[in-house]
Amino acid sequence: MRYVEKAKKIAKKKGIAFTHISTELGKSRGYLSEMLANGRDLPEHMLADVASLLGVAVDDLRGDSENEKKPTAQGDGRRERLSKLSYEDLLLLQEDVISELRKRGQK
Incomplete structure (x- = not known):
């Protein structure tokens, strides 16, 4: 899952408008939505700012959760x-x- 997809999921769960995150980043209101629609992703250097606006750790956007860190024995x-x-x-x-x-x- 792309960073922008994880950010969208977190924003929705927390009731934060994606347009608000975009404008707080100094971008157009549709900046993040355009990324989603066009298959692009957040650049690494923006992750800390997006995470902060969402009230989560950068690892939450990167997907460094316990489940994703541990490979299955089969994998x-x-x-x-x-x-x-x-x-x-x-x-x-x-x-x-x-x-x-x-x-x-x-x-």
Whole structure:
């Protein structure tokens, strides 16, 4: 999840208007909403200001929660193992995963 998406979620939960956060940052009222709509994200240097306006820690925007910090036992090293596969092997794996997902979707 992007920082701006987390900020939106927190703002909504706390009843803080996203337009208010935008203007307090010295930006246009639609600045953050445009980021959401256009697939952009908050730059790192703005996280502290946004977090402060939302009354949360920067880690809350970064997603450094206990649940996200702890990898699952099954997920340990998965990305590293995938990075060692050839392009062709990744394509084959992708086909297998898609096939399995289709099977499970039909049950």
